[in-house]
Amino acid sequence: MPFPLSTLIGSRRRLVAAILLFLALDLTVLLTNLWIARHVAGDAVAINLAGRQRMLSQRMTKALLLRAQAADPVAQAIAxxxxxxxxxxxxRTLDAFAGGGQTTGSDGRPVVLDPVSDRGAAAVASTQALLAPLPASLADEQxxxxxxxxxxxxxxxxxILTLMNTLTTALERDSVRRTEQLRLIQSGAFLLALANFVLIVVGLNRRFREAEEESARWQALARLDPLTGLSNRKGFFEAAARQLARAKRGQEPGSLILLDLDGFKPVNDRLGHPVGDAVLVxxxxxxxxTARQSDEVARIGGDEFVLLCPGLVDAHAIDDLCRRIVEAMAELTPDELAPKQLGVSIGVASFFDHGYDIDTLIAQADHAMYEAKRGGGDRWHRP
Ligand SMILES: Nc1nc2c(ncn2[C@@H]2O[C@H](COP(=O)(O)OP(=O)(O)OP(=O)(O)O)[C@@H](O)[C@H]2O)c(=O)[nH]1
Incomplete structure (x- = not known):
């Protein structure tokens, strides 16, 4: 069985936690990106300055040689x-590499360097030691x-040139290693954020589906009679409109049967509402x-029921159905009541004879049902 991913985000609290985690991971990716960009820029400056050290060492040597050989005081001063x-x-740049600090950049502006480590630090220390015997100024020298x-x-x-090369190489290696580490962290955070995002989508989808199911449940309940479980008036009119439209397209006949209990009020009055409810149920x-599976059965009033029976047109079949309903009602009469004290009056309308409009059919069936009541009740009438 596949792992039910959606259970991980089952509750609203977990979903909110997943969204917050996603934001945190996303922020981590963003900050790591900024961190990498800053370091790559800083490393490029440091590598460039290490390269400049080679050029400065050449300039120092050349100036020293010129000063040692120059006879002209102006040339001596320039050297x-x-x-x-x-x-x-x-x-100054060596000191900045050794302990971290400020030096002058290639463009003359101040630059802050991080201290170098390992091989780079060793190269810097060796160069400092090598240059220690040299004077900082030649002005007082014989x-x-x-x-x-x-x-x-x-x-x-x-x-000195070799040591500065070593420093450059060490800086380049450090830069590559640091960038790789940061990229690893960045990739991990990205993958976690992605997995989290999938969970959020699954979780949201699940909540959305639950809300849809809930809404469908409520909509279905709004069309049901809570006492009997049959369709109520709203449910019946919607279903009947669909069935009649279909029947009209195929010019199919059928019947609408309206039923109203006779003598139901005394059941409530004498035996109480719970007994009345039980009779209705x-x-x-x-x-x-008694009805067919394809018939629409509904309770559309207190003691008023309706059947929509597509295909039912044969007079014998209609009579048979109505008789069985009347007999059923007789069987349901509570023992406390005299026989025939509770009955059902039935009116039938045909949707081949009376058209396919639900209101017209109900009116026709209602008329027929009152004919049955006028005739003494507990019977059916069809025009
Ligand atoms: N127990 C119960 N009674 C209900 C319910 N809904 C409506 N009634 C009652 O059903 C009765 C219907 O009244 P009537 O239409 O006069 O019933 P009747 O005595 O059969 O009279 P006729 O229909 O004229 O033959 C009323 O007393 C309503 O209060 C229900 O859900 N449960």
Missing amino acids: EDEFRNAHAIFM QAGLQRAADYLVEHNVE RFAERLRL
């Missing part, structure tokens, strides 16, 4: 300036000191049993 700038940005610094930088140039049962 010193170039070295100081490149060195300051290089070291020629011998300048030459030593230039030789040192040239000697370690490749090493048992008479309704007998009517239903």
Whole structure:
């Protein structure tokens, strides 16, 4: 047997919980997306700055060599300036990579970096250690000191470039790994939200179906007589209109039989309403049993019943049916009453002779029924 999914959202409270969960999961997906976008942008800046470190280290070496060789004071000043700038940005960026913090971006604006970890952190620490012996400014350096610094930088140039490459690669790997982790969380939240959404749809569908069934039940009840379970006046008129329209299309004959109990009021008055109710209920049962399955049987008033019998036209068949109804009523007479004290008057109208309009047929049958009453009751009359 398939798992009944709808039982998971059986109650209104569970349905509301599922909707709230769906919203929370959806919000998680949204926030993760924003988080990923922010990190991807931040990682791109960091990778770009790690690449800039290589260029700065080249600029420092070049400026140092120029300063060591230049004789012209102007050229010396330019080289010193170039070295100081490149060195300051290089070291500030290394510090920002090491412990997290602010440095200058490629466009000159401040940029905040997150501290790097593992291999990246090791590369940063090694570079800081390598550059520690270098002066931050060349202004106060003697020629011998300048030459030593230039030789040192040239000697370690490749090493510094390699370390900065390592930093770039580590940053790229970190970025890919973090993005993958976030995507995993995002996918999980998305799948949960999707499953939740399916549950919500199933739950809503179930509630909708229940509401429809409930409404159909009420509509059916509105067409039933609560005492006897037969159709009431509304139910009978709707069903009869459908049956008569069908009969009219095929020009089929049939009969409408109206029944009104005789002497029913004294039953209530003498024996009480519950006994009267029991008589009505048992008479309704007998009517239903006596009529055909295809006949429409209804209670349209206090002690007034009606039968719509498509195909019933033969006079003998009509008489037979009416006789059985009269006999049934006689059998139902409570013992406390004298025989013949309770009876039924029956009027018959034919919907071949009198047309197919329900009101006309009822009026004709009513007329016939009063003929039966005028004749003393407990009998039937057909024109
Ligand atoms: N017990 C019971 N009585 C009902 C119900 N509905 C209507 N009645 C009663 O049925 C009676 C019908 O009155 P009448 O039409 O005068 O009945 P009757 O004594 O058979 O008189 P005729 O029809 O003229 O032969 C009234 O006393 C109503 O109060 C019901 O659901 N249960």
